[in-house]
Structures are given as C-alpha cells and as structure tokens.
Amino acid sequence: MNDAHLHMVVNHFPIIGTILGLGILIASIVFKNNSVKNTAYVLFIVAALFAAFSMATGEGAEEMVEDMPNVGKHIIHEHEEMAEKMALVLYVLGIISLAGLYLNYKNHAKAKLVSFIALTVAFIGVFLAQQTGTxxxxxxxxxxxxxxVSADVKQKSVSGEEGESEDKE
Incomplete structure (x- = not known):
C-alpha cells in the first residue's frame, strides 16, 4: 500500500468523525447525557488522530498525483492549505475533548462550559471538514x-449554444 492509497483510506474519518461527533454532542447537550457526550469526545479524539495520519500520508500522496493530467499543483496546494487548518482545529478539539472526558469523570463544575467550547470548535471543524473534503x-x-468541463457543457446546453450548432449541420 502506497502513501496515496493510505491517504485515501484514512482521510475520510476526520471529516465523517467530526460531523458525527458534532451531531452526538448536540444530542448529549439537549438530553443532558454525559455518557453520550463522552461518546462525542471519543469520536473527536479519534478524528484528531486520523487527521494526524492523513497529514502524514498527504505529502506522499501529493508526490504521486501532482504531475497527473488535470490535477496540477495549484489544486493540491489549496487542499493542503485547507487540510492544515482543519487538522489544527481537530487537534485543538481533541485536546478539549480529553479535558471534557476528564472533567465529566470528575463531575467538575466546568464540564458544561467545556462541552460548549467543544461544540463551538466542532462547528468550525465541520465547516473546515467540508472545505477540505471538497x-x-x-x-x-x-x-x-x-x-x-462538464459545467461548461451544461451551461452551453442550457443557453442553447450547443443546439444551434446541431441545427446548422
């Protein structure tokens, strides 16, 4: 298995894990359930770990595809920049989640505050996940x-340009 393959295997979990974790965290806050909240925290921690794996395999994947036709270094650079931002946010979310797990375990008064901080950071993480995935x-x-090219073809067919050329033949 090469770096490009490994990158394709691991890069989906930070995105999906963050989205699922956000949904679970929202449910835990609504239902006031610390067990469910801890599940969200564990998902965020695992998503952060997979983000680290994705970052570690990204450079090797880049080397394999950057010279392929229709790829180009610019599009890869955009993805790399977005992935770095997302990874940083997920690392922070992972640390917040570790703190949340600990504070929930100790029934600390600040546990609720940490869950709202995690919620805010998770929303940012989901936004960056969408951008990174795209x-x-x-x-x-x-x-x-x-x-x-398909968007250009659709636009031409909607505007009728393509139909006019067929009539002339």
Whole structure:
C-alpha cells in the first residue's frame, strides 16, 4: 500500500468523525447525557488522530498525483492549505475533548462550559471538514470543480449554444 492509497483510506474519518461527533454532542447537550457526550469526545479524539495520519500520508500522496493530467499543483496546494487548518482545529478539539472526558469523570463544575467550547470548535471543524473534503475531491474528480468541463457543457446546453450548432449541420 502506497502513501496515496493510505491517504485515501484514512482521510475520510476526520471529516465523517467530526460531523458525527458534532451531531452526538448536540444530542448529549439537549438530553443532558454525559455518557453520550463522552461518546462525542471519543469520536473527536479519534478524528484528531486520523487527521494526524492523513497529514502524514498527504505529502506522499501529493508526490504521486501532482504531475497527473488535470490535477496540477495549484489544486493540491489549496487542499493542503485547507487540510492544515482543519487538522489544527481537530487537534485543538481533541485536546478539549480529553479535558471534557476528564472533567465529566470528575463531575467538575466546568464540564458544561467545556462541552460548549467543544461544540463551538466542532462547528468550525465541520465547516473546515467540508472545505477540505471538497478541495480534496476536486483533485481527482474534475467534474465537481467550479470550472469543470462538464459545467461548461451544461451551461452551453442550457443557453442553447450547443443546439444551434446541431441545427446548422
């Protein structure tokens, strides 16, 4: 298994784990359930660990695909920049989650405050996860790029330009 393959295996969990963790954390706050809250914290910690694995395999994956047709270094650089921001936020969220687990275990008065801090950071993490996933998907899935060929073809067919050329033949 090469770095590109490893990157593809591990890079989805930081995104999915953060989204699921946010949903579970919201449910735990609504239902005032510390066991469920701890589940969210564990998901955030695992997401942070997988973010570290993703970052570690990203450079090797970049080396393998940067010279492929329709990829280019610019699109990879955008993904790398977004991934670095996301990883940093997930590392912070992982540390907050460790503190939350500890404070819940000790029934500390600040446990509720930490859960709201985690909630805020998790929202930021989910936003960055969406951006990172999109920029990562754009590397090999050219059809989702804003300036993709299929988007140009759709625009032409909607405006009727393509139909006019068929009539002339």
């Amino acid at each position: 920029t990562g998907g754009e590397i090999r899935h050219t059809e989702i790029r804003a300036n993709s």
